[in-house]
Amino acid sequence: VDGERKGEFELIARIAERLRAGSEKDDRVALGIGDDAAVTVPEGASVLSVDAVVDGVHFRRETAPLRSVGWKALAATLSDLAAMGASARHALVVLGVPPDLDLDGCLELYDGLAAAASETGTTLLGGDVTRAPALFVTVTAFGELASPGDAVRRGGARAGDVLAVTGELGGAAAGLLLLERPDAGGSLASETAGALRERHLEPHPRLEAGKALARAGATAMIDLSDGLGADCVHLAAASGVRAEIDLGRVPVQDGVSDLASIAGLDVLDLVAGGGEDYELLAALPAERVDEAGPAVGRSGAALTVIGELSAGEGVELRDATGGLRQVAGFDHLASGPGSAGSARSE
Amino acid sequence: VDGERKGEFELIARIAERLRAGSEKDDRVALGIGDDAAVTVPEGASVLSVDAVVDGVHFRRETAPLRSVGWKALAATLSDLAAMGASARHALVVLGVPPDLDLDGCLELYDGLAAAASETGTTLLGGDVTRAPALFVTVTAFGELASPGDAVRRGGARAGDVLAVTGELGGAAAGLLLLERPDAGGSLASETAGALRERHLEPHPRLEAGKALARAGATAMIDLSDGLGADCVHLAAASGVRAEIDLGRVPVQDGVSDLASIAGLDVLDLVAGGGEDYELLAALPAERVDEAGPAVGRSGAALTVIGELSAGEGVELRDATGGLRQVAGFDHLASGPGSAGSARSE
Numbered sequence: 001v002d003g004e005r006k007g008e009f010e011l012i013a014r015i016a017e018r019l020r021a022g023s024e025k026d027d028r029v030a031l032g033i034g035d036d037a038a039v040t041v042p043e044g045a046s047v048l049s050v051d052a053v054v055d056g057v058h059f060r061r062e063t064a065p066l067r068s069v070g071w072k073a074l075a076a077t078l079s080d081l082a083a084m085g086a087s088a089r090h091a092l093v094v095l096g097v098p099p100d101l102d103l104d105g106c107l108e109l110y111d112g113l114a115a116a117a118s119e120t121g122t123t124l125l126g127g128d129v130t131r132a133p134a135l136f137v138t139v140t141a142f143g144e145l146a147s148p149g150d151a152v153r154r155g156g157a158r159a160g161d162v163l164a165v166t167g168e169l170g171g172a173a174a175g176l177l178l179l180e181r182p183d184a185g186g187s188l189a190s191e192t193a194g195a196l197r198e199r200h201l202e203p204h205p206r207l208e209a210g211k212a213l214a215r216a217g218a219t220a221m222i223d224l225s226d227g228l229g230a231d232c233v234h235l236a237a238a239s240g241v242r243a244e245i246d247l248g249r250v251p252v253q254d255g256v257s258d259l260a261s262i263a264g265l266d267v268l269d270l271v272a273g274g275g276e277d278y279e280l281l282a283a284l285p286a287e288r289v290d291e292a293g294p295a296v297g298r299s300g301a302a303l304t305v306i307g308e309l310s311a312g313e314g315v316e317l318r319d320a321t322g323g324l325r326q327v328a329g330f331d332h333l334a335s336g337p338g339s340a341g342s343a344r345s346e
Numbered sequence: 347v348d349g350e351r352k353g354e355f356e357l358i359a360r361i362a363e364r365l366r367a368g369s370e371k372d373d374r375v376a377l378g379i380g381d382d383a384a385v386t387v388p389e390g391a392s393v394l395s396v397d398a399v400v401d402g403v404h405f406r407r408e409t410a411p412l413r414s415v416g417w418k419a420l421a422a423t424l425s426d427l428a429a430m431g432a433s434a435r436h437a438l439v440v441l442g443v444p445p446d447l448d449l450d451g452c453l454e455l456y457d458g459l460a461a462a463a464s465e466t467g468t469t470l471l472g473g474d475v476t477r478a479p480a481l482f483v484t485v486t487a488f489g490e491l492a493s494p495g496d497a498v499r500r501g502g503a504r505a506g507d508v509l510a511v512t513g514e515l516g517g518a519a520a521g522l523l524l525l526e527r528p529d530a531g532g533s534l535a536s537e538t539a540g541a542l543r544e545r546h547l548e549p550h551p552r553l554e555a556g557k558a559l560a561r562a563g564a565t566a567m568i569d570l571s572d573g574l575g576a577d578c579v580h581l582a583a584a585s586g587v588r589a590e591i592d593l594g595r596v597p598v599q600d601g602v603s604d605l606a607s608i609a610g611l612d613v614l615d616l617v618a619g620g621g622e623d624y625e626l627l628a629a630l631p632a633e634r635v636d637e638a639g640p641a642v643g644r645s646g647a648a649l650t651v652i653g654e655l656s657a658g659e660g661v662e663l664r665d666a667t668g669g670l671r672q673v674a675g676f677d678h679l680a681s682g683p684g685s686a687g688s689a690r691s692e
Contacts, residue, residue: 030494148376
């Protein structure tokens with residue numbers, strides 16, 4: 001116990017050391033790590049989101065490096081801010097540490113959190129460290145909007161709007177497949193396979209694209225955490241409209257189709273059924289697409305129109321031949337490790 | 347799995363139903379449960395804190411009713427806001443649900459959260475629900491100060507200040523003893539024993555007392571989560587002063603001394619060593635005590651001077667005979683269920 005205790009205090013001290021510099025550089029942080037609570041100076045409206053990842057539910061330590069567990073925990077939470085069109089500001093982290101995770105392992109996880117924070121301009125304010133039977137991480141993210149009315153909600157889409165998606169899909173599901181079944185890649189080039197695994201392990205929340213879409217008049221937005229089909233169901237239901245998606249138009253990450261062929265899978269299951277690509281699905285008036293495309297492009301992602309909204313309800317996915325694919329609601333509890341085993345309630 | 351899944355969706359729906367009314371009544375909430383993130387309209391400075399409780403570390407389901415697990419998770423986090431002199435505003439909750447916790451159990455836990463939220467004027471904004479191997483709850487609390495400079499930190503105390511404590515101590519440790527060893531109470535009156543158990547299970551964060559102390563010029567403040575001795579060590583170290591506490595002056599909750607006698611324990615171990623009373627320990631200039639006392643009194647708690655600060659370092663606890671008791675830092679990792687098995691890093 002003595003050694004364990006020393007380790008716990010050393011962990012807190014080492015985390016505090018790393019976080020202090022970040023807080024001191026951030027003039028919105030009046031008080032960072034080291035007191036009963038942190039104090040910040042918000043502007044405009046605050047955008048608040050929390051996400052949890054648990055070993056054996058959202059990832060497996062056997063296949064997910066600890067650095068990626070930290071990175072992804074923050075990235076997934078920030079992706080919710082991106083879907084509101086908000087800027088990321090601060091985050092608080094709870095780390096549940098199981099008996100077999102040592103100091104170096106905890107710091108490796110924190111390095112991933114810190115790297116994702118640095119990439120996104122997010123200041124880590126501290127949090128809580130506790131013993132736990134299994135590794136878990138919860139991240140609370142604090143974002144900002146100039147005014148509360150600027151929030152792009154799920155429910156603002158209108159019949160006649162088009163549906164557009166940022167970036168390319170299917171990579172995270174393909175990467176998970178390669179992590180869980182390393183032999184599934186067969187003849188896939190190792191660089192391609194590496195990029196797919198990285199897509200699963202260290203996703204990039206589309207914060208700049210989200211802001212660009214908000215400015216370009218997006219009427220509704222959601223981040224693709226559960227998968228294109230399931231998340232489109234959420235958006236369509238919240239907006240009270242019917243969605244039709246032409247899967248033939250959905251941009252697919254390099255290597256996903258090859259992997260599907262090699263592994264004997266339907267590529268559309270990876271593209272529309274797999275979650276965690278953390279791209280944005282947005283509804284916007286057709287006449288704003290010409291403005292939105294280049295604006296999103298400047299953030300480093302393509303914007304692709306993949307469908308449209310009409311009066312009615314439900315979601316229709318059509319493949320390249322025009323054939324219909326039914327979409328069931330995403331199965332939160334039956335989902336295995338690596339897919340989103342949680343149900344968001346913000 | 348199907349039934350499980352239905353349960354998860356029903357849980358989210360039932361929680362959303364309960365939380366929606368609260369969000370709609372709160373004009374600081376622009377967007378409550380049901381979207382990618384919540385949107386609030388902050389004023390002044392934001393005060394942010396997060397706390398986690400884990401089954402087998404901070405409580406045991408065998409002895410802690412689920413309602414109290416929810417109540418205490420929120421109360422403990424709000425206690426950190428109280429220690430800054432802040433008002434409570436909003437909270438986000440992550441619930442980690444083990445396989446053997448059913449829908450009714452989750453709702454019982456949420457009832458406790460909702461009751462503590464209602465008592466403290468806190469609006470629950472939603473959060474995240476996930477499967478987990480063991481029950482855990484993390485609460486992120488959002489508080490408010492008129493300006494960042496109003497925060498009462500741990501490190502502002504000065505030599506010459508007096509140390510004062512709100513309310514009465516020892517009740518939570520005594521209550522835990524009664525929960526873990528029901529026979530330990532012996533001839534203790536059942537009402538007294540019930541009050542001690544309740545003190546452990548459903549603590550009341552001293553939000554109004556914290557604000558009153560801040561207005562009355564408190565120079566440093568900390569909430570008593572780890573225990574009087576350990577938390578005084580934190581305050582003295584952060585302030586760079588030496589603390590002397592006269593344990594004979596510390597108000598002790600009714601029944602604690604009797605229980606200690608019956609159980610063959612030193613009452614001072616319960617009063618100064620036991621944690622989770624969630625009272626406030628404050629440093630303030632001696633000349634402000636006459637103002638602070640009645641102000642705290644109006645919040646429903648007594649304020650009692652129990653010691654003083656001088657130049658130097660360390661903490662001295664003296665018992666009623668003037669004898670010295672050494673205080674070691676609180677042992678975070680050796681601590682058993684019911685005491686604070688986590689290390690805060692805000």
